[in-house]
Amino acid sequence: MIIETHDLTRVYGEGDNKIRALDMVNLSVERGEFLSVVGTSGSGKSTLLHLLGGLDRPTDGRVFIDGTDLYSLKPDALTVFRRRFIGFVFQSYNLIPGLNVWENITLPLGLDGIRADKDEIENLLASLGIADKRFAMPSELSGGQQQRVAIARALAAKPHIVLADEPTGNLDSRTSLEVLLLLGQLNRELSQTIVMITHNEELAQMTTRRVHMEDGRIVSDSGKAVEA
């Protein structure tokens, strides 16, 4: 199991305003799965993804990534772990302003003190169709191009897992499809584990496993039966 959660719970607010955004979620993901998470707005999808990636702190429960208990790590260790094993793509606000495409993509590697393999990045850029944009600044890119750069960055450090929160949310259907096909290709050819949130049922159908959330719980999972 590359991802495992045990009774993962996240409560926001206090007293009357308490919201159980995640309620005792148990989820296991195998290496090489392409998992999509669907559900209504406010059902806790983003919360789950953030917790899987060590971006937030759970109120209760645990997250294991490749056997490592994520939240037992010290803050800086968790950061380093994230840098090496997890890649993120958000719906928007993905790129660091002031750095060009190339610099944005190689940033996680650089933070680790690793020199980026030039050919590899070139290949990545080429396969994402943004080879000619390598020295462009984020502000000079279209939304879809930005999204592809974000994906390239998420992949550059060869993470074990890619977590994507509505990566196509801001894109038109044609571009959405392109991005999704790309992710699928990565999943098939490199056996890249991917967890993706989407509102688009059509896109969800193209993944290898679908999880449906409601009120902070997983209500259905195409990969296995969920106990009531």
Added chain:
Amino acid sequence: MSIISNLALGQLRSHRKRSMVIAAAILLTTLLFMTVLSITVGIAQSVELMKQLATGSDAHANFDAEQFMLPPYELMERVKAEAGVDDAFLIASYQNYTDDVSENNRRVSTLFAVSGENVLEHLFMTLEEGSFPADADEILLNRELYPDMKIGDTITITSQLPLKDKPVFMDFVHTYTVSGFTSGATDEQFPALVWYSPEVVADYDVDLNVFLTFDSTIDITGKLNRLLESLSDIHKPDVEVSSRVNNAFIGADIVEFLTNPANILLILCSVAVVFFAAFLLIYNIYSIALTQDMQTYGLLGVIGTTYRQMKQLILRQTLILYAAALPVGLTAGYFIGWRLLMPIFMRMADYGDLPYRFSGWLLILTALLTLVTLIFSALRPLRRIRKLTPIQAVNATADTVTKRERQRGTRRRAAPFTLAMAAVRRNPKKLIVTSLSAALSILLFVFIGAVADGVTEVTLSDMQAADFILSYYRDTDYGSAPVSLYNDVPMDESIPQQIAAIDGIVSVDCVRYAYIQFKGTQSIADYANAYMERRGADSPWISQKLKDAAAGNPHAVVISIPDEYCKYLRVSRDANGKYYEYGSAKELYDGQHILSVAEHFKSFGETSISAHLEGGELLVSGGLSQTYTAIEVDSYIYSLFRKICNISWSSSDLACFVLPSSVFDAEFADSSLFAILAEAENGREEEVRAALDELAGRTPTVDLPSSLDNASAYLHISGKLEQMETLRERLAAINIVGYSLSAIIFLIGLINIVNSSLTSVMLRRREYAMLEAVGMTGRQLRAMMLWENSVFSAAAALALVIGIPLADIILANGMGVEVTLRPVAAVVMLLVLIAASAATSLAVWSMLAKSPVTERIRAAE
């Protein structure tokens, strides 16, 4: 280049305006530090130079040559060869020298015999003409004191030297040929200089010292001790080492200097003021920048940037700007701080002519202080990030907040006041930071003003009390000087009435004196006997008065101080070192007590205490109607006398007592008039001065009977108004520095508040646009901003209400004088800051409001 530096550059590039503002702040900080340090160094150097000129030499230390077994010149060479010693030279002093050429044949001074021409520069002397003595029979003369002599002339000099075998003074007479002339820069001019030859004075016990300079002036005391240690092999057994450090050098005892609270306070205060001001500015800029970039930092966290790396990022950004701004700042600092402001300050403080040395350390210290301030202020805001998870940082935009705000807006009535309070509640930290930094800059502003006032107060408190003081002065070789009591030249009794008759005179008081003989104590007789024995029984220095003292009937002068002025004579110190007021010491007016002055003075190289009655002893005299009980006072009374008028007497053969005039007048029907203290009506001082000048002009001069040089005395006017003239510029300098620092602080406070309200509106422009979109009018929006503003203002005012009394306490304890912070200035500055903040918010808003709402909502994305 590393990825972090790359990132740093990228951030700088995408926030050009902000980078410029930070660079400007660094420049301003450098400039401020440089100015403060320049003035500090200027003061330190001038104090050092003035003291050197007063002590007459730039030698760091000296010790008696007597205590060593080597002959003087060999000893000198040995010292020169020691580690850490820069130069060593010999100076012998032949005391009480008189010559056979000057007008009146008598010139009481000291003849110096030195080891070589190099000594001249150590004594701040220059060879104007001729050459250094080639042998022990040649002499250099001071050109100013011997205007009529020529090279080749002869001069016979007599000085008094103690004999080797018994400590009796003998005349040492030697005839010299003039080899050249010198001029000097020191306060006291050396009249003549000869080459030191041990053979010529072989029979005498000459006071010969080895003077030396070290490689540096730091820790002179320690260096001297180590030097004497290493000379211990040639040290005479059973002779005590006697050595002296030239205290003119601040570095002489760096530890003492550094432990002197006043010095530390001064330096720390100025550095702290600059630090604080710069901190406020830079911290705020970085804090705002962090808020603006919060999302980027969140994203960096998501990607896996550790906190340490983020610190590195800020640090590199800052260092890049520092590297760019520092050279400009240092250059500007050098020209504005060192070349422009420091000399202005020094000239106004009367130290203008001294040669100030610029030191590279000044640049290094400025650069370091700026760097420390910068790094501290820049990194501080980043701590906020530490408390956030990356996802909180990514979401920490006005966006999420607005959603909730909108809910609130629909739930309750969207009154401007409620919304403003909600905005304040949402970000209590901002409330604290903004209001505290405003309060702090106001506090600094009034604090500096108060310190300047305090320094003025301290300076003024040293001034003479009376507007005008009339007393006899005489001309000496070294300028005019007040006539001493032992000259016994009383002023004409008609003068006080003449002064009282001048229009505009408010009061006239007299300082009087009378001579008495009293019943001596054993210790006074012992003192007189010891003194006579050391001087030699038939020396001209042994007066009849001393002989009487030895016989049990000492002489004394009784001084009368006008009751009005007795308050300046503080008698004793309490456990805290504070003075009691003489005026409040009731027993002085009871006709039963008298002040007895115990003066410390130097004779035979050691400090003696003058003949005096000790506290509690009785003053019994045929010249007095009753007996008085003595209250002993130290010689610090001298400095207190100075506030009233210049009083001096010959303490070696005269005791001195002081009474308030009410008691004195009852005791002495017949006394002599020493000085007149006059007060003028406010506003008529100039008129009075003219009349007094006229009076002094027509008062005839009198001969000084007991003077050695047949001089005459003339009426001289001194006093507070005279001192004011010379002090005015110095006070102006203090005020200029104080007020310009205040102005800079004010400016920084202003920049700060404008900057933060500007960015506050910019950051929340989307929120405001949203509010407008849901139906808030521009009027209501403006009202909301003003309400918010007033909460900050109220918080700042509250901080001031607490802060001002606190600063008052600090000042009162730190400076020892009563100074009050100026609440009015504080209130005015607060109002200006509030107005500036409100005006900025409204101005920015009205500029933004020109574009349509929808555009503004989108623009924030």
